[in-house]
Every structure is written in C-alpha cells, then in structure tokens.
Amino acid sequence: MPLSKDTFIVTKDNLTKEIDVDDSAGRSVPINMNFNEEGYLIKDTGYVPTGLATDDLAHSLFYYQKKNGDSYLIRALLTKLQYYSFQDRTWYDIAGSPTFTSDAQFGYQVYNDVLHLGNGVESLYTWNGSTFTEYASAPKGNILQVYEDRLFIAGVTAEPLTSYYSNAGVPTTFTPTDLIMPLGTDRINGLINYYGTLLIFKQSSIWKITFVFSQDVNLFVPKFELQSNNYGACSPRSVTWVENDVWFFTGKEVRSIGYKDQQIGILGVNNSVISESIKETLSKIKTENYSKVVVFYENRRFYLQVVEADAETGTTFVCHLLYQNNWTKYTNRDKSKMGSAVVINDIIYTSNAFSPYGIIKWTVETEDANAQNLFLTTES
Numbered sequence: 001m002p003l004s005k006d007t008f009i010v011t012k013d014n015l016t017k018e019i020d021v022d023d024s025a026g027r028s029v030p031i032n033m034n035f036n037e038e039g040y041l042i043k044d045t046g047y048v049p050t051g052l053a054t055d056d057l058a059h060s061l062f063y064y065q066k067k068n069g070d071s072y073l074i075r076a077l078l079t080k081l082q083y084y085s086f087q088d089r090t091w092y093d094i095a096g097s098p099t100f101t102s103d104a105q106f107g108y109q110v111y112n113d114v115l116h117l118g119n120g121v122e123s124l125y126t127w128n129g130s131t132f133t134e135y136a137s138a139p140k141g142n143i144l145q146v147y148e149d150r151l152f153i154a155g156v157t158a159e160p161l162t163s164y165y166s167n168a169g170v171p172t173t174f175t176p177t178d179l180i181m182p183l184g185t186d187r188i189n190g191l192i193n194y195y196g197t198l199l200i201f202k203q204s205s206i207w208k209i210t211f212v213f214s215q216d217v218n219l220f221v222p223k224f225e226l227q228s229n230n231y232g233a234c235s236p237r238s239v240t241w242v243e244n245d246v247w248f249f250t251g252k253e254v255r256s257i258g259y260k261d262q263q264i265g266i267l268g269v270n271n272s273v274i275s276e277s278i279k280e281t282l283s284k285i286k287t288e289n290y291s292k293v294v295v296f297y298e299n300r301r302f303y304l305q306v307v308e309a310d311a312e313t314g315t316t317f318v319c320h321l322l323y324q325n326n327w328t329k330y331t332n333r334d335k336s337k338m339g340s341a342v343v344i345n346d347i348i349y350t351s352n353a354f355s356p357y358g359i360i361k362w363t364v365e366t367e368d369a370n371a372q373n374l375f376l377t378t379e380s
Contacts, residue, residue, distance in 0.1 A: 047360040060106035061340040109144035145191035160187035182207040190239035201233035234290040
C-alpha cells in the first residue's frame with residue numbers, strides 16, 4: 001500500500017482531559033502547544049535569547065523598579081552584578097558592582113525605593129540605581145523580606161534556623177538580640193509577608209509571626225504560632241504567591257496556605273494536594289535536587305521546575321486550571337532549564353541553570369481553537 005500524505009483529524013470532546021496526565025509514560029504537552037485556563041490552545045513559539053549565551057552560570061534574575069520610572073533587569077554572572085540594556089540587547093557589568101562569590105545565589109528586597117541584596121556569603125548591600133553601599137554588620141543571608149517596617153534576613157550559612165530583623169524603619173541596622181528561631185532543626189527556606197503576618201517556611205514546618213506589645217519589656221515582641229508541623233518548603237525558591245494564597249513545594253507535592261475563611265480569618269494549609277495528578281514524576285526527585293526547584297506564577301499559571309533523579313536537565317510543570325489541577329509539562333526544552341524567573345509586563349524571562357547558560361525571553365501566541373474540540377493532524 002503506497003504511503004499517503006493525506007491528513008486526518010481526531011476530534012476530542014473534552015480538551016482538558018486530553019492534555020497531559022502524569023502516567024509515567026513520558027507524555028508531555030503537545031509539541032509547540034500550551035493550554036490556558038479558558039480551555040484554549042496557545043502556540044508555544046519558544047523563546048528569544050536575551051543577550052549572548054555564556055560558558056558560565058548566569059543566575060539570580062531580578063527586576064528592580066524605582067518610583068521615578070527607572071527600571072533594571074539584573075542578574076549575577078561570575079563575580080559581578082549585571083544589567084540588561086534593552087536598547088543594545090546586551091548585558092553590562094553594573095558600574096561599581098562589588099566583587100561577589102561566583103555562583104552564590106542572591107536574595108533581593110526593595111525597601112523605600114532602594115534595593116537590598118545578599119548572597120549568603122558577602123555582606124548585605126544596597127543599590128539605588130547608581131551607588132552600592134556595604135553593611136558589613138548586617139547578617140549575611142540570601143532570604144530577605146520586609147515586614148512591620150523591618151527587614152528580615154534568613155538563609156545565613158552559619159545560622160540556617162534563624163531569621164534576624166532590623167530596627168524598625170532602619171533596614172540596615174540590626175541589634176544582635178533581635179532574632180526569631182522557630183522550634184525544630186529544619187532550616188528556614190522562605191519568608192512571606194502575608195496580609196499583616198509573616199509566614200516562615202521551614203523545610204518541614206510553617207510558622208506565623210506577629211508582633212505584640214509586651215508590658216514586661218515595654219516593646220513589641222514577636223509571637224510564634226505553628227501553622228503546620230507536617231509540611232514545609234523544600235528550598236528558598238519553592239514558595240510563591242498565587243492569587244490570594246501562597247503555594248509551596250514540599251519536595252514531594254504542591255500545597256497551598258491561605259485564609260480558609262476570609263471573614264473570620266482562619267489561616268491554614270489547604271487539605272487538598274494540588275499536584276496529585278503528577279505525583280508519579282514528583283516522587284522521583286532526590287533530596288539533593290531540592291536546591292534546583294524553582295516556582296513562580298504568571299497569568300493564572302503556576303510553574304514548577306524540578307530535576308528528576310539522574311536527569312541532565314529539568315522538567316517544568318505548568319498548572320493551567322489552578323483549582324482543577326490541570327497540568328502540562330515541558331521536557332527537553334530550553335524552557336525546562338530554568339534557574340530563576342522574573343515577569344516584566346506579562347513577559348517571562350528565565351535564566352538557564354543548565355548549558356547553554358544565559359537568559360531567555362519566553363514568547364507565546366494565542367490560537368483560535370475551540371474550547372471543547374482539539375483537532376490533531378498528522379501524516380499517515
């Protein structure tokens with residue numbers, strides 16, 4: 001029988017059931033296609049390199065916006081911080097950048113229009129867009145968060161169970177006794193300012209911190225409340241805001257914490273496992289790969305980047321219908337090599353954690369597809 005090049009059409013009645021399930025057979029999202037929350041297909045047109053590829057790891061992306069309109073897309077490469085010139089399409093060393101330890105991941109926080117940054121090795125620095133200032137007496141951490149007009153710093157190599165906080169209104173001045181240390185021997189991996197409380201994500205527990213006035217010392221002191229003794233965040237980049245909740249990856253599953261009842265303010269971990277449908281793949285992740293986990297949220301999509309056991313690159317899972325747990329995944333693509341991510345004007349930029357190194361800009365196009373019918377064409 002001669003080869004026929006005629007095409008045929010397969011019609012699917014329920015598109016959401018036809019897009020990837022994690023059946024351990026290696027299936028992934030259809031080539032060059034994505035899925036959005038409204039049931040439509042999106043053409044995945046790949047990416048555009050942002051600057052040249054490098055032989056060295058470029059990491060720690062951040063988008064710094066100032067109130068005067070100035071903005072900077074920054075990254076770390078070797079021992080310097082760099083900024084991207086959208087006009088020249090080139091990365092340049094930031095003038096006056098201190099010398100940092102190569103490949104040490106940064107944490108960032110903007111306070112009073114000034115960028116605060118630390119990599120867990122060198123001193124805390126500030127940068128206002130023109131000048132770097134060193135604060136050698138501050139804790140050397142890479143997890144930064146502002147809460148109650150104070151800068152909190154965790155991720156200190158010598159004290160992984162502790163978060164330090166600055167004097168109120170003075171984010172660069174720290175009193176040695178101003179610290180919080182929730183119970184347990186699991187390290188702190190995240191700090192989130194959540195609607196007037198500070199959520200501390202440890203590796204296997206979650207704590208809520210508020211400041212209450214103590215008449216004994218005539219000061220506001222931190223109050224600890226355990227939120228979960230079963231779940232935590234597996235790494236500093238495994239926690240992110242998703243609409244009104246905070247989603248986190250435990251190392252085995254994705255869960256969320258938020259107000260279960262907005263009116264009476266009951267805060268707690270959601271009982272459901274968001275990643276139940278992809279548990280087969282997530283069960284393959286080794287503890288030593290937790291540091292490579294990256295999560296972020298954009299345009300009603302939650303992105304989870306993991307590295308499976310013995311894999312040479314990453315796998316990026318995308319949760320499209322957030323509360324129906326519809327997932328697809330990228331494998332063997334440059335989009336599945338991310339080490340950090342930022343969103344600028346609804347456009348995603350990611351750094352590659354695997355060779356070829358560099359920064360890429362994601363591109364997508366909306367396709368006119370029916371929400372209830374997917375037409376797959378192929379040659380036979």
